[in-house]
Amino acid sequence: MPTQRQIRVAIVGGGISGIAQAVRLQEALGHDRVALTIYERSDELGGVWRDSKWAGAAVDVPSHLYCLYSHLNAGFSSHWAGRDEVLGYWKRIVQRHRLGQHFVYEVEFVGSRWDPLRQSHTITFRRNHNGEQFDVEADILISATGALNRPITPNVPGRADFKGLQWHSSRWRTDVDLKGKRIAIVGNGSSGIQVIPHIADLEGIEIVQFVRSPGFFRPKHNYQYSTFQRFVFRYVPFALRLYRWKIFYDYDYTILSRGAGTWASDLRAKLTQGVIDYMRKTMPSEYHDVLIPDYPMHCKRVAYDGGWLASLHKPNVSLTASPITRVTENGLATKDGQEYDFDIIVWATGFEVTETGVGLNQNVFGEDGRELREIWKAADGAYGYQGIAPPAVPNYFIVLGPNAIAQNWGWTLGHNTELIARIIRGMYDRALSSVVVKPAIMDSYNAFLNQRLQQTSLASPECGSSWYKDPETGKLVAPAPWGAIELWTYTRKIRWEHWLCRRWEPSPDAAERKAVVVPVQTPRTWTPWGLFMDWLALRVRARLVRLMTEVKDGREKGEGRVKGGEVKTPTLITPEEYLA
Structure with missing residues (x-):
């Protein structure tokens, strides 16, 4: 009987993003199909919640929305839980899923290089205590370093x-x-x-x-x-799920007020x-x-x-x-x-987000030996696909990548880790050796995303600088232009046509085998429930886009008040065009 395939996954970051990703991979693939290791630079898990020890440190997202929907916690003592409760919640998840054995502590990520012949990443780490470097090989590399991983201290004279x-x-x-x-x-x-x-x-x-x-x-x-x-x-x-859904809905409703359309502008006002x-x-x-x-x-x-x-x-x-x-x-x-x-x-000057907070990119080399950081710089800032996949680096995913934050940190990391796990499970089921977003899709997706961003208050010129933007170019690289529900309409199905997929060509000699490009199609829906959900997703998406972007005659874009004359809604790249 042939040996069952096991996908080797390296997760960089032992905070809540890394923990959530490990949980999702176990749920999607079980223990036998995935060999995962979590590399953490500190001597303890927890990430930003481990480090946030100031008086009054607490979530600024309601407790029940900050947790994973698959791991609800009825025991939260308050609506806005403090640091110790939040950290305790995630430590219990580690214990429940027996993730402790998968952690490697006190190691710093140095770099990674994609090998197209081996269809794997060679990842270099450095041990904190003696500076020794070592390499590991993994089929999948996941950046779970979080958005708040590098504190900023101003360079003030003296x-x-x-x-x-x-x-x-x-x-x-x-x-x-x-x-x-x-x-x-x-x-x-x-x-x-x-x-x-x-x-x-x-x-x-x-x-x-x-x-x-x-x-x-x-x-x-x-x-x-x-x-x-x-x-x-x-x-x-x-009861708890309904309560969480009410909080979720209230937050997503508020996100609509980012839009520059008439209804959204009036709500924002x-x-x-x-x-x-x-x-x-x-x-x-x-x-x-x-x-x-x-x-x-x-x-x-x-x-x-x-x-x-x-x-x-x-x-x-x-x-x-x-x-x-x-x-x-x-x-x-x-x-x-x-x-x-x-x-x-x-x-109390915050964190560097736009360079390191949207995923590991320095010394990350992908196809043709290009460094991800240089690819991003050439484009005036970070960009990716659906907040999880950067360009030109196969089998590399980012939990909170460019333009990932759709509603809040907690919900987004839960959604994105589940999406990444579904893609990896799809790779396993289809015997794929690697996936990377097609360049044409990457370009059209980002044209669509950036046009939507320009129709929000996020792009207001009055804003000046913020951690949402690349500090050199002003490009918005952290937030998404839409809320969680609209994002769900784009990601509920994996569009395999958007990915360049490779599979090992059968060969009696393992040393001679090659990875070849194979076409993979998104499965069609035929069940009544599936057809209904397809219909519902399209209707919900159209409604949300209209609420955020539609400008009524006689109203000025983004102002939310009558200015006289006719102002038409700018032409958008529609979701259907981008998805085609």
Whole structure:
């Protein structure tokens, strides 16, 4: 009896993306058909949730939407779970699926090279403790390094001269007592605004926050789930799934307001007014001009306020928008001539996303020996297919690739890991040795995607820079233009015609065999249920596209108000054209 084929998969990254991907592969292929290894640069799993130790670290996506739909957790204590609960949830998944034995810790990815003759990747890693490099061979390479893997600390003159303590918020020093200290919090993104309410009441502490730009800050009204609610979630059939679906729907509805069409613009105007009213009511009036933006909502990430705006009323908390010009021995100097003395500087300045946060690309070599980073640079920024597949590198998938974020981090990684697992299972069933998206499909898909992006507030010129964009070219490389439901209509079926597929040619001599291109067709649907779902997906997609992009006569694109005259909806590359 012939030996069963086993696909060798190397997953780089042991955070929640890597864990979710390993789970999906086990579900799709079982234990016998896949040999997976997870390579993690730290000495512990968990990724960003392992590292996020600042006071008040918590999800900014509701707990029940942040988990995998196949691994719901009735035990979450609150609507917005804290760091320890989230990390505990993912550690239990590792234990449940016995993934611990598949981890290799304290190794750093160095590079990979695709071998078209062997139809495999040779991947180089470096051991952290001694710098020794070693190679592994894998049929499939998956980048699960996550979007928040490289902290950014601004290159401000004089940083090395500061005599006090300083650290990035993602590398929080839990061994330092903050009582009685003067602290600078540099940044007003998600981590910067989370920490302040949780340390502002410490004895003798003084906080000065330095903000670079205004933003939209929604209220984050957290609440505890009662014992009865958790009982219902656990024991009443479908209760938790229905509750999660309600959260999912609310989020996806909000995503529609990114659109530049009339209906979407009106929805965005309504949501914008609600957020601004909340901000004006909650924070001190002297900060209104500093923090309330004049750009459209969604063109930068909307953050959630869990008490930060209210904490600005405290006498020991202040805020300045004057740019930092240098770091002194004792603190920070700003453009308005002020100098501040501090004991501690916390750089809550976010992460590099557009270069490393959309997938491993440096020293990743694909077909014809081309490096992925250079391919992306030549195109003015990262790009891929359906948020999971980069160009010209066979058998390489990215959990959160270019333009992957369709609704939120948690849902997207769950969706994408399931999609990747389905493709790999399809490779197994069809005895394929490699797949890569066809160049023509890659080009038409990205023309379609970029045209849709231009019809959203994400592309608003008033926005300036953001981590959504390539810092050099301004190209949008992180978010998708659509929500989760519309994405589902594109990915519910694997379009095998979009992939260049290869299969080993039969040969009595294994050394002489070659991988040849084979045509693979998407299976047709014939069942009543399948035909109904095909019909439903097309109708839902058309409806969502129309809501986001259609501009009514007499309305100006993206403004959401009457301007006079006729403005027609710009011609789009339709989904049907791209899918053809």
